[in-house]
Amino acid sequence: MxxxxxxxxxxxxxxxxxxxxxxxxxxxxxxxxxxxxxxxxxxxxxxxxxxxxxxxxxxxxxxxxxxxxxxxxPLQNEDTKELVLLAYQAVTMTSPTQTMINILSHIGIKRTLEILLIMQQSPNKVKNPEGFIKKAISKGWTPTTIPIKKERSIARIQQNKHTENRSTLPFYNWLEED
The missing domain is CATH 1.10.1660 (Multidrug-efflux Transporter Regulator; Chain: A; Domain 2)
Structure with missing residues (x-):
């Protein structure tokens, strides 16, 4: 065998x-x-x-x-929702929507605090907290996850400069010379 x-x-x-x-x-x-x-x-x-x-x-x-x-x-559902509400308000300085409270209380207070810590440690201000939280949940981000910054604006600026250089060339028609 x-x-x-x-x-x-x-x-x-x-x-x-x-x-x-x-x-x-x-x-x-x-x-x-x-x-x-x-x-x-x-x-x-x-x-x-x-x-x-x-x-x-x-x-x-x-x-x-x-x-x-x-x-x-185990924490009661209302206790969890209250803790989630307080933690969200402490990090974002705004009140969450009811759907956001439900999502965060569903994943548990520990995971909620991890995600809010990630949001707080973000080098840039998070403009869309709900989208950030949903993405953090779906992608499984942790506080030790290192964000990869994409330099989109630099590429756009360089591309714009390149197109400007092409358009500044004067057109001179040699055939119609006096």
Whole structure:
């Protein structure tokens, strides 16, 4: 019996789709799996598969989250909305819309504070806070994410100077000379 399995073989044994197994590979459920080449694909050791099938004595990530949630009482929805409102007002000096409060309270107070910290640390003033927040949520920005500044204005100025130089050349018709 082989020591290594392919994604298809693991999917068949677990009765899951190949995409699910690939997602597990990316998330690190098979720590000893490796990919030699694109043609050969992933090689998953049987020990990793056995470790997945036999529940270990260590609590899983979900079990830890459930335990943490039970130890500290969850904030009530109204409390979360109030905290989100205060944090948003502290950073932007404006009141958020009801949809923005709902979005921010849905993602949780911790993530909301991270996004507002990103907004506050932005080198340029954020002109559209709602768009900024939605983009930060969708792109998964963190306070350690380094923004890449695009120098659009410099390129436009250089292009305008180039076109001005072409247009300033006087037209002189040698054929109509007196």
């Amino acid at each position: 082989r020591d290594l399995l392919t994604v298809r073989e693991v999917a068949e044994r677990l009765q899951k789709s190949e995409e699910t197994v690939k997602r597990w590979l990316r998330s690190g459920k098979f720590p000893n799996a490796y990919k030699k080449t694109d043609k050969q694909g992933w090689q998953i050791p049987q020990q990793d598969l056995q470790a997945l099938l036999i529940p270990s004595s260590k609590p899983s990530v979900k079990e830890k989250q459930i335990k943490n949630n039970q130890s500290s009482p």
